[in-house]
Amino acid sequence: MAPSTRARLVEAALRLFAEKGYGSTSVADILKAAGVHSGSLYHVFPTKQALLLAVLDEYLEGIRSMLLEPAWAGVDDPVERIFALLAIYRHFLVETDFLFGCPIGSVALELHEPDPPVREKLAANFTAWKKAVAACLADAQSRLPEHVDINRLASFVLTTMEGAVMQARTYRSVEAFDASVDSLRDYFDLLLATATARQAPGAHARHPRRVSRNARNIQKGEPQ
C-alpha cells in the first residue's frame, strides 16, 4: 500500500526538521521532499506548526521501535544499554557528517516564545527518553549505591547526550562527544565500584581500571 499523503508529509518533515531545524525548513522544502503540492498539505494540516506537532508525536511514538530496540539489539546489561543508546547518537553524528544530532534538542533550543503545545510535546519526548534510561537504572539498582536517585541520574544522562551532541555538531568532531561519554562512563564506574565497596567493606574502593569500552565498539555497527 502506498503511503498516504499525510504519512509522506510527516516523514519528509521529520527528516528535514532533524537536519535543518524547524525554522530553517520552509514549507516549500517539505513539499518538494514529499512530492506533494501546497494545496494538499494545507488540506491535511492547518498550519506548519500543526505539522511539527504531528512530527513530534511521530517521534514519541517511534521511540521504542526506531531508537531503543535498534540500540539495544544484543545488549542485555542495563548499564551497557544506556551507553549503547548514547552510541547510537554518536553513530548518527558520524554517519551524517555531524549534520544530524538529536532532533528534539534542535527544535527545543529554537523555541523562544512560550509556545505551549510544542513545548509540551518536546517535554514529553524528553520524559519518555529519560523514562527508558530510568528503567535501565532500575534494573541495575542493586549494583548502584543506595543514595543514587534514579530519575536524577536519568536526567543527567539526557543532559550528557544533548550537551555532547551540541559540541560534536559545533566542532564537527566526535572528540568532545567522546570526552563527555567517557566521563559519564567514569562516573558510572565509580558508582558501581562504590556500591561494590559497600557490599564488601573489606575491599578498598580504589579507582577501577574500567574494562567495558564497548560503547565505542557498538557505534561501529549498524543500528539496524
Place this chain on the structure above:
Amino acid sequence: MAPSTRARLVEAALRLFAEKGYGSTSVADILKAAGVHSGSLYHVFPTKQALLLAVLDEYLEGIRSMLLEPAWAGVDDPVERIFALLAIYRHFLVETDFLFGCPIGSVALELHEPDPPVREKLAANFTAWKKAVAACLADAQSRLPEHVDINRLASFVLTTMEGAVMQARTYRSVEAFDASVDSLRDYFDLLLATATARQAPGAHARHPRRVSRNARNIQKGEPQ
C-alpha cells in the same frame, strides 16, 4: 562619551540573539532596539551575519569580565568555581523565566549548513569556556585522581551546562537543571574521595556525604 552606532548595534544584537536566537531576530528588531536606522547598520556591517560574527567576538572578549569574574567573586576554591559558573546559568534561567539560556549554545544548534566563519567563532567560545574550567581543574589537580584527564573533564562540564540549560528551557523548570548539576557534583565528590583514598590508603573510600551545596546558594546572590 556616547556609545558608537556600532557598539549600540552589537549590544542590541547580543541581547536579542541571546533571547530570541539568530534566525528569529530580524534586522528590524535590532534596528528598533538599538535606535539605529537601516542605512547606518549596513554602513557598518555588510550583512546580518557579519553582525553575528561581531557579537560572537564580543562574547569571546567578554568571557572574563562578564561571566567568570562575576561568577567567581568571593569564590576561591577551584572546584567551587566550576559550580559557581554553573550557578550563574541557573541564575540567568530563573531570572528571565527560562527565556535566556546560553547564547552560544542557542546559536550553535541553529547552524545547519557548514557555515565555517560562524562555526569557528562558536567553537572558539566553547574552547575559551572549557579552558577556564580546565584552569580550575589544574588548580585542583592535586586533589583529583591521577587518571583524570583535565581537558576531557572540562568538556564534560560544558556538556553538563548546555544539556542542563536545554532541559530547563524545555521544561521551563530548574528541576532537570538541578538534577544534572547535582549529579555532576556527585561525580566530583567521588573523584575527590577517590583521590583522598589513594593518598591515605588506610581509609575506605565510602561514598562521602557531601556537604558543599553552595552551588545552590551562590545563585541566589546577584552575579554583580
Place this chain on the structure above:
DNA sequence: GTCTATACCCTGATAGAC
C-alpha cells in the same frame, strides 16, 4: 555617517478549478 524610501525575494497560507 545618517536618514527615508523602497527593491526584491521568499515566507506561510489561500482560492478555486478539476
Place this chain on the structure above:
DNA sequence: GTCTATCAGGGTATAGAC
C-alpha cells in the same frame, strides 16, 4: 483530495538625498 496560481506580509539588503 489534488492541482495551479497567487496573495499579503515580512525578510534582508540597497539607493540616494542630505
